Amino acid sequence: MxxxxxxxxxxxxxxxxxxxxxxxxxxxxxxxxxxxxxxxxxxxxxxxxxxxxxxxxxxxxxxxxxxxxxxxxxxxxxxxxxxxxxxxxxxxxxxxxxVGPPEGPVTADEELVLRSFMDQEALDLHDLVARITAWAAAWGSGREESVRAAIHTGLVELTEEDVRWLSGELEALMDRAIERSRTPTEQPKKLWRMVSLVADDSLPRPTHPDHGEAP
Missing domain, CATH: 1.10.10.10 (Winged helix-like DNA-binding domain superfamily/Winged helix DNA-binding domain)
Structure with missing residues (x-):
């Protein structure tokens, strides 16, 4: 950077x-x-x-x-x-x-900027998940009749090459969804947030410098 x-x-x-x-x-x-x-x-x-x-x-x-x-x-x-x-x-x-691996040495200020950005991304994702789970509870109990989200999770053994392939496939799928969104239709449209997430299940939890491991 x-x-x-x-x-x-x-x-x-x-x-x-x-x-x-x-x-x-x-x-x-x-x-x-x-x-x-x-x-x-x-x-x-x-x-x-x-x-x-x-x-x-x-x-x-x-x-x-x-x-x-x-x-x-x-x-x-x-x-x-x-x-x-x-x-x-x-x-x-x-x-x-x-956000990819650096092309050269990264200064402390640059790392701070990146960490601040990723912290905000995490807060945004946390807010989204909280809203989805609140809706899911209402939907599962019958109080909400409109489908407003979908969550798919799974645990699979993959090589790093497999993960790169999967990441590319998810990116291509999102691109096709964006392209489809541009097709004129008589049906009403609204904004939907798309998030694709693939993570190593053994990733350590972040630690706070003063309080140890995050909850």
Whole structure:
């Protein structure tokens, strides 16, 4: 990772998976920016007004956060989709974003930024699981009739090569779901959150420097 803003992707056609740098992770520290980025795709142009309606936030606030995402290199302008010079249209800077192994030495500050980002991701996931389990209890008891989530878990013995294959298959499936979501239909649509998670069952629990192992 790097703190050099000049390393952010330049404006232009989006392509490929983008490795998250420290400036990108810092830009994503704000919850609304993470939400906006989730709604961005490399080939689906978005305007601030469109996104403001989706996230139920003021358009001027959304515009500000879009500029911060662009400054970090997470999104780029798509002038070919603009109606005029004042019309600002945005697309994601790549087909996806990833946190991979470092390409060089990582400073303490960079590791702190990464840990802060992953901590927030964990909180978001915890909140999602809490909402799903609350719904599942209501659904299983008959108080909720609408299917609003699905959870599939399993334990399987795989090689590291198998895991890379499975990860690629899940990513491809999510890409197909996104593509299907763009197909016009008369049926009503709403936003669904997709999470794919594959983890080594022997992963140690994180420890707190003052309190030992986390609960």
């Amino acid at each position: 790097t703190d050099d803003p000049s390393s952010a992707p330049a404006a232009g056609p989006a392509s490929g998976t983008v490795r998250l740098t420290s400036p990108m992770l810092k830009a994503m520290a704000h919850p609304l920016r993470r939400r906006l980025l989730e709604l961005m795709h490399e080939d689906v142009p978005r305007r601030a007004a469109d996104l403001a309606e989706l996230v139920d936030a003021p358009a001027n606030s959304v515009s500000f956060h879009l500029r911060q995402l662009a400054k970090a290199g997470l999104i780029v302008e798509a002038p070919e989709h603009a109606r005029d010079r004042r019309d600002r249209v945005w697309v994601a800077s790549g087909s996806g974003f990833t």
